[in-house]
Amino acid sequence: MLSLRLQAIAEEIADNQKVIDIGTDHAYLPIYLVKERFFTNVAATDKSLAVLEYSRANIEKYHLDKQIKLILSDGFAQVKENYDVAVIAGMGAHTITDIIKNSQNLPEYLIIQSNNNLPFLRRFMEKKEYKIIKEKVVYEKGKYYIIIKYQKGKEILTADLRDFGKNYDKKYLQALLKKNQANYLLNKDESLAKIIKRLQKFIEKIPD
Numbered sequence: 001m002l003s004l005r006l007q008a009i010a011e012e013i014a015d016n017q018k019v020i021d022i023g024t025d026h027a028y029l030p031i032y033l034v035k036e037r038f039f040t041n042v043a044a045t046d047k048s049l050a051v052l053e054y055s056r057a058n059i060e061k062y063h064l065d066k067q068i069k070l071i072l073s074d075g076f077a078q079v080k081e082n083y084d085v086a087v088i089a090g091m092g093a094h095t096i097t098d099i100i101k102n103s104q105n106l107p108e109y110l111i112i113q114s115n116n117n118l119p120f121l122r123r124f125m126e127k128k129e130y131k132i133i134k135e136k137v138v139y140e141k142g143k144y145y146i147i148i149k150y151q152k153g154k155e156i157l158t159a160d161l162r163d164f165g166k167n168y169d170k171k172y173l174q175a176l177l178k179k180n181q182a183n184y185l186l187n188k189d190e191s192l193a194k195i196i197k198r199l200q201k202f203i204e205k206i207p208d
């Protein structure tokens, strides 16, 4: 069974799209798409050969080695075909933005789940001319995960949307506020104090 986080990512992929999972690790998502949703055009990459061998063993366990193409690749470097959607999940924002920065041929849709630094990621994607078409919050095992679906296209984000997102999830934003307040108590950083004030106002405007 998929984790709630991977399930939420899978829900954002329309049926029978040509999908590539960058940094697949265990290949759970590609296996799920083929096995449970009958996708026919799925690729999985990882930059680590050892990881890819592990993915291969998983894929073979379900006899899906003909349906899932495995590619040893740092980001998109060795990806030769075009895809409708790429998933880049479970990594830090700098790894994700490096992968995107170095790619010549990005797909129409990107589904991104960064483990940190979302304002930096949103700013980078805005400059890269991808627009946020959906943000989702998943809470699993005591952690919040933000999943962002992007489509090619320009948008100008306000500072609030860049910093806090288009998820409008009160519980998540309140947890973010608490984290920022705790950090402020430690280092009394005035720029953080400003962010805290903006975040409080942002949360107040969201209906219960």
Ligand SMILES: C[S@@+](CC[C@H](N)C(=O)[O-])C[C@H]1O[C@@H](n2cnc3c(N)ncnc32)[C@H](O)[C@@H]1O
Pocket (backbone or CB within 6 Å): 006, 022, 023, 024, 025, 026, 045, 046, 047, 048, 051, 073, 074, 075, 076, 088, 089, 090, 091, 095, 099
């Ligand atoms: C924590 S796992 C996440 C696995 C899966 N995407 C998920 O969300 O559950 C991160 C994986 O990304 C791979 N990875 C890290 N940087 C990469 C890069 N530049 N190109 C391809 N794979 C990368 C790692 O080898 C590792 O297998």
